[in-house]
Amino acid sequence: MGYRVIELGPFGSRIFRGTAEDLKDIPRGYEAIRVEDSRHSATVYVEPIHAVARKG
Numbered sequence: 001m002g003y004r005v006i007e008l009g010p011f012g013s014r015i016f017r018g019t020a021e022d023l024k025d026i027p028r029g030y031e032a033i034r035v036e037d038s039r040h041s042a043t044v045y046v047e048p049i050h051a052v053a054r055k056g
Contacts, residue, residue, distance in 0.1 A: 003044045008033060017046065 005026060007015040020026055023035070023044060030046035 003035075003042045005030075006043055006045050008045050008047050014045075020044065 002019045002021050003023070005017040005020050007017050007030065009015050017027055017030070023032060026032060026044065026046055029049055031049050032044050033047050034045045036043045036045075
């Protein structure tokens with residue numbers, strides 16, 4: 001069973017980012033925040049990974 005990949009966007013928005021056969025197949029630049037599994041489908045919610053700028 002594959003996963004629907006949903007990005008949790010600003011102001012509560014949700015953006016469909018495709019499907020993934022495995023959690024390792026989440027698009028580059030995103031990290032899994034939550035996984036919901038039911039009898040008929042599975043959804044992984046992701047957020048973008050933000051690079052932390054360091055000074056010095």
